[in-house]
Amino acid sequence: MNHPLPDKSGKALSAGARQERRLGLLLCAPAVLVMAAVTAYPVGYAVYLSLQRYDLRFPDRAEFVGLGNYGAVLSSPFWWDAFWVTLFITVVSVAVELVLGMALALVMHRTLFWRGTVRTAVLVPYGIVTVVAAFSWQYAWTPDLGYLAELLPSGEAPLTEQWPALWLIILAEVWKTTPFMALLLLAGLALVPEETLKAAMVDGASAWQRFTRVVLPLMKPAILVALLFRTLDAFRIFDNIYVLTSGAHGTGSLSILGYNNLFTALNLGIGSAISVLIFLCVGIIAFTFVKLFGAAAPGAEVKP
Amino acid sequence: MAAAGRTHATRWGVANVVVVLYALFPVWWIAALSFKDPATLSDGSYIPRDWTWENYRGIFETSQFTRALVNSIGIALIATVIAVILGTMAAYAVARLRFPGKRLLIGMSLLIAMFPPISLVSPLFEIERAVGIFDTWAGLIIPYMTFSLPLAIYTLSAFFREIPWDLEKAAKVDGATPAQAFRLVIVPLAAPGVFTTAILVFIFCWNDFLFAISLTSTESARTVPAAIAFFTGSSQFQQPTGSIAAAAVVITIPIIVFVLFFQRRIVAGLTSGAVKG
Numbered sequence: 001m002n003h004p005l006p007d008k009s010g011k012a013l014s015a016g017a018r019q020e021r022r023l024g025l026l027l028c029a030p031a032v033l034v035m036a037a038v039t040a041y042p043v044g045y046a047v048y049l050s051l052q053r054y055d056l057r058f059p060d061r062a063e064f065v066g067l068g069n070y071g072a073v074l075s076s077p078f079w080w081d082a083f084w085v086t087l088f089i090t091v092v093s094v095a096v097e098l099v100l101g102m103a104l105a106l107v108m109h110r111t112l113f114w115r116g117t118v119r120t121a122v123l124v125p126y127g128i129v130t131v132v133a134a135f136s137w138q139y140a141w142t143p144d145l146g147y148l149a150e151l152l153p154s155g156e157a158p159l160t161e162q163w164p165a166l167w168l169i170i171l172a173e174v175w176k177t178t179p180f181m182a183l184l185l186l187a188g189l190a191l192v193p194e195e196t197l198k199a200a201m202v203d204g205a206s207a208w209q210r211f212t213r214v215v216l217p218l219m220k221p222a223i224l225v226a227l228l229f230r231t232l233d234a235f236r237i238f239d240n241i242y243v244l245t246s247g248a249h250g251t252g253s254l255s256i257l258g259y260n261n262l263f264t265a266l267n268l269g270i271g272s273a274i275s276v277l278i279f280l281c282v283g284i285i286a287f288t289f290v291k292l293f294g295a296a297a298p299g300a301e302v303k304p
Numbered sequence: 305m306a307a308a309g310r311t312h313a314t315r316w317g318v319a320n321v322v323v324v325l326y327a328l329f330p331v332w333w334i335a336a337l338s339f340k341d342p343a344t345l346s347d348g349s350y351i352p353r354d355w356t357w358e359n360y361r362g363i364f365e366t367s368q369f370t371r372a373l374v375n376s377i378g379i380a381l382i383a384t385v386i387a388v389i390l391g392t393m394a395a396y397a398v399a400r401l402r403f404p405g406k407r408l409l410i411g412m413s414l415l416i417a418m419f420p421p422i423s424l425v426s427p428l429f430e431i432e433r434a435v436g437i438f439d440t441w442a443g444l445i446i447p448y449m450t451f452s453l454p455l456a457i458y459t460l461s462a463f464f465r466e467i468p469w470d471l472e473k474a475a476k477v478d479g480a481t482p483a484q485a486f487r488l489v490i491v492p493l494a495a496p497g498v499f500t501t502a503i504l505v506f507i508f509c510w511n512d513f514l515f516a517i518s519l520t521s522t523e524s525a526r527t528v529p530a531a532i533a534f535f536t537g538s539s540q541f542q543q544p545t546g547s548i549a550a551a552a553v554v555i556t557i558p559i560i561v562f563v564l565f566f567q568r569r570i571v572a573g574l575t576s577g578a579v580k581g
């Protein structure tokens with residue numbers, strides 16, 4: 001750092017630029033160190049653990065097994081059941097959230113009165129603790145306790161059957177996170193210029209045409225960011241399932257599977273292999289989004 | 305024309321009512337449960353027939369809940385303060401300074417923002433047991449702070465880009481060093497953005513469940529969301545529904561207060577951070 005480094009134009013850096021550079025690095029260093037220490041190192045350690053047979057109940061029998069744990073996980077029906085459940089919940093809830101979130105964003109953007117009240121109300125699900133919301137839903141659907149269970153024929157306990165339970169998990173997830181989607185879309189809506197909409201109106205475009213031909217294309221970046229964030233988030237679903245069904249009746253997600261292997265079975269080797277595989281899945285999703293949408297990916301447009 | 309205007313207004317009114325009901329209904333239900341006495345708990349009515357504070361008295365009687373509440377507040381506050389300080393420093397650098405490795409920092413934060421927490425739970429569990437911070441405040445503060453740093457960096461750098469930086473230049477012309485310009489000119493201007501970020505980070509830490517149940521084993525660091533999940537009734541035949549509902553309302557109150565007072569800022573923080581990069 002003490003000797004002058006050439007900048008892009010090939011000239012030696014001025015004292016000011018060098019100072020700026022050093023300040024920049026200094027200011028970022030703590031954040032980078034923390035993030036690296038708490039994520040990069042443990043991830044490396046997770047990979048290491050995933051190559052061991054390591055069961056906390058039998059620590060003496062720990063040994064290196066190579067990719068054995070991965071083979072065991074990937075050939076197990078538990079992994080694939082959880083994988084499809086996770087994928088199903090992710091795809092359905094993100095799709096519903098996109099439509100519902102767009103409707104909510106339009107209401108918030110266009111409503112003539114009560115705008116503050118509506119926005120405040122919408123923030124409540126965002127702010128409320130997921131576990132609390134999940135308990136509220138659980139009680140609502142518990143026979144003899146909840147208002148929603150009363151609407152069902154008596155004797156029905158939807159949380160104890162796979163498909164009804166899956167839909168209720170999706171409902172809980174959608175309720176909780178649609179506001180977040182809606183707010184991101186609202187920000188996108190605010191970027192659509194009024195004049196363009198007026199011009200389209202003068203040209204005789206119907207409300208639907210204006211929405212699909214003018215608003216949606218202009219909002220594309222915001223939609224993609226919202227979709228990416230929500231997809232990755234939904235893929236990690238844990239809290240709602242833990243409270244609603246604890247993963248019973250074929251409703252366990254990958255995160256639930258990983259958690260159970262780590263903390264119920266205390267099998268760190270298998271649990272770590274599951275963790276690494278989930279990480280790879282998330283990586284593939286993120287990579288696909290960034291590849292498909294390129295410059296619209298968050299962070300891509302940040303320029304020096 | 306007036307009639308058309310009125311139907312228009314009615315339609316928006318209906319839409320708004322639907323949205324508000326949608327957002328608040330589950331919250332209302334859990335609040336109603338928390339005020340019902342055990343006898344009427346299962347009457348399915350939306351409004352408690354006999355209002356009672358019994359459930360609240362119950363949870364505050366034992367140390368289990370009060371201890372968890374203290375843990376939640378302490379852990380979330382400390383993690384928020386540290387994350388916001390480190391995030392402010394990094395976001396200022398990202399928004400304002402030229403230095404190598406900026407892209408790396410942005411890429412790294414993005415990666416962490418997308419990170420599945422379950423992937424970190426097993427190594428952190430092992431590492432924290434080895435280092436001796438498993439089941440302590442530090443054991444939760446460290447992951448919370450790390451996972452909220454990207455959020456802090458993104459929202460803050462979006463806010464920082466809106467700040468009139470000429471003032472900083474003026475300060476430098478007047479002889480201030482970059483560090484002084486940062487401290488004396490920019491920090492006061494950036495305070496509202498920092499405050500907004502702090503609220504978002506706090507909500508994030510307050511909400512966590514996975515780390516809270518994985519990296520704690522006793523009351524000494526267990527936060528309210530985790531404690532609720534392990535509640536038992538006062539006898540083994542009694543469902544802890546009333547206690548859970550009451551505890552749920554107690555940890556929801558701070559968030560409702562934040563939302564009521566800082567609605568505008570929370571919206572600004574969420575949207576600017578996400579859409580502007």
